[in-house]
Amino acid sequence: MANSPTIHSTLSVVSGQLCFGSLHNIWFGSSAITQGLPVAPPHPSGTVQAHSINYNIAAQNGIWNVYKLVISETSDAVAWFVTHADIDPRQEVDQILRISGSPYEPDHGSTMNSDITSQAGVFVVNRYDWGYYDERCLDEIGEGQEEGDDDALANSNSLGLVDRSVAQEMVQQWQGQRPSKRDSTEHGVWLYIPYGEYMFGRFGFNDTHTAARSFLFFSGGTEFTRTSFLGILGTLREYMTPKERFGRQLLEGVDFSGMGMVRDMISCREVSPPPPPELLGPYDPSDYILREQDIEALRSYSEEQASQPDAEPTIHGFIDPWKQPLFDLVNEGRD
Template sequence: MATPTTQIMPLATFEIHSGHLCYGALHNIYHGASSDKVGGLPLPQEPIPGGTIRRHEAAFNLPALIGTWNIYALIGKYGDNMQIVAYFASHHSLDPAFEVDKILRVSGSPYERDSGSTFKDNDTAREGVFVINRYDWGWIDSRGGEEVQEAEVPIDLPYHFSTIGLVDFDTAKDFVSRLKFHRADQRDMVGEDGRGVWLTIRDAEYQFGRFGQLRDGFDFSQRHRVKTLFADEKPGDAELLGPYASGEYVLSRADVDAVKDHLSQDPLQPESDPFLNLNEGDTSVKEGLEKWWSASVDLTNQILLSFLEYSIVPYLHEHPHESPATATRLLFPDGSNDPQPGKEYNFTLAEDLKSRFLGNENNASSSSTATSDPEHAPVKARMRIFLEDRRVHPEEDFLESVCRVLAFIVKDLMEMAKRSSVDNERFGHIVPSDVFLAVMNDTSWYQHNLSRSRAFWCL
């Protein structure tokens, strides 16, 4: 993990263990801890209709990087005095100046010129900034108030003040139960277990909040979304295969890297997009993208192994010595015996698969054939072991044919997964949901033959 480039001493620290935090007034925090954990990046949001004020409703919890968080006091002039006018919290691995600059650029104080977006819109969603305005929290949103009866603050207090808490999701209710017996302006800054902070600003009547992209909590695999979209297409549990052990794989990471690196440049992907040139302050993003690419490679292997077990193993059991022509007719039907009759059939794919199986790559129409295949010898060796463990003994020529087919499938899936990543503004950074969608959004043959992996449906 890179050391932050800006060395600023924090005022306090707290810990996140659960991967989520709760925030706001005590009753907001209680509501956040009683709600389902929010997943994913912020979305554009219309204000709640009715009334004379514009407000948005929040769940009062958000994903947060696990580890130590630093609290910094932002000092400004109030009257003739210099005092705390805002607080900023940042994970210890990030450069606080970089993060502050980003938030101020995207959605700064609504009272400042050139402050960016002041509401939850497409700009804030794209930048991963969650916007909280004066009417979005505190006493305006009373949810949780009946459960949290706080110590009262004297009405004759000679100054205004604003307070909020930030606390680990798992200890949020305990945090609330301990602090509610103390006046809001007299609570200790750091919770007893170090997993929350209470922040107070004097001479402040209204409060605004901005959360940056709390990256570790974002589910880049988008499990819920993709599985919900295709729930009706999922095979029965008894038909699912695997998951396969880490030692069972067809293509190595280097094989898949080579395929991805040789993909053609998408015209929608800038050659020097800033997302591709991550600076030092985005180390956690780099690590996250690396993690999801590794998961995408693993998922691709699970898909290929399940295809071998679902299609190739039964074929070899029943037709151990059939001719290549028979194999192509049964494994890659021409539409007359489509395994999913009634659905749109991709005749081009069928011809491409046949051409690859028979070694006639020059006849294949897909652009995926333009790149070099992974080296066949080690792929064949791994595939032979997998098949022989299932009591089939393929001939060398048959293995060579299947290798060419798998190479075609992988390149085709990677092409489509890359387009999905561009559509989702990840510009070539492939995550498991891209691979999933490449299978399910393409052809009936892919859906039928490549969706048999249990890991595929668990992502």
């Protein structure tokens, strides 16, 4: 058919479940509980946020088509898209990218699993959610053969998508092959992005949100404004200058107040109080460290005033009726 994406290969799903990820992820997923929507939000740990992933997802049975996504100027694979044969691949990938695209591109939507992604039927997998970042079964299975000096990161920029019924069999077969040479079979495909860095995945679910029907795999270097389906013209996302994007956002009524960012930051923090045995205070006023005059002295001090004696105070005074409660708060928060 003219102007249709070129089908690279096919995948047959018969168990209603797909295992995915690096070799040891797939091995773990082969005996893990199947996941679906809604997906639990990420667990913050320092600067890293990671989801709890079982590498086993409910999936629609039937034939899935595998599409190679290429940079528009060449035929080099920069991403892969796998979708059930009954689904229009262009509409499906467009819907996924509108909800959750690459975190390195503007207008990327939600890059973590949330109520928004679950309601839209998208399951998000990020760089810290799989590969060697998750060590379950890593010692037992390993990463498999290395690609060599040509692509030292090959085991970190490629992954498998395989029917659960043959997951362990496929892992054992792939262990003896380099990432670029791992053979696809009727029930399993290996997706390789040469010279990619960081793995990202997005599963699209059916209308009832009971099973996945598509999977988008890309790397941190994938630019969707330069990426196309092999066999058709047109990139997956339209390139816009910053000025064009800002104008469009104004017309769409995008909120630039920053409150959305504040809410996201609050949602990622633990706000519940510690258990009673760990609580400190309240303190008796006789135990307060700072007196009223101490707080006033600290309030009015600044480095600018130290070098410019005539400078005006940059912090206004505390006013009644909040003056004493604020002094108490400063002392109670000393720990």
